[in-house]
Amino acid sequence: MRLVSMENSTQQPVVLIVEDEYLLAYDLADALAQANISVLGPVGRVSEALFAISRADQLDCALLDISVAGEMIFPVADALSERGIPFAFTTGFEKSLVEERFRDVEVFSKPFNVFRVVDGIRKMAIRYRAETKRR
Secondary structure: OEOOOHHHHOOOOEEEEEOOOHHHHHHHHHHHHHOOOEEEEEEOOHHHHHHHHHHOOOOOEEEEEOEEOOEEOHHHHHHHHHHOOOEEEEEOOOHHHOOHHHOOOOEEEOOOOHHHHHHHHHHHHHHHHHHHHHO
């Protein structure tokens, strides 16, 4: 897992990536970095994601693969929801796997255009940052 430096995190949005497909995870991380977004991760297990969330000083949003290392991602989605942190899902499966309580969360179906995902995540992170500054 890459750690987000405090120097960059105050200026750039911070996004957690939970993805167990190594090449896709690093393609996403690279594309987000090129968009001036700091990446926490990528991590490839639910337990790693929960640990990262519990330790993050700053987290503006997350991109969650619905099924990572044979586990469903919903405990991570619950942890983010409890903290009010927005997220989107990715999946190579049917969108019907998304639990009812998360039906309004954006889902990017694999294979997807990495730059379309990055644009959506960038907007989500910026919107979250703007909302938290107003509080």
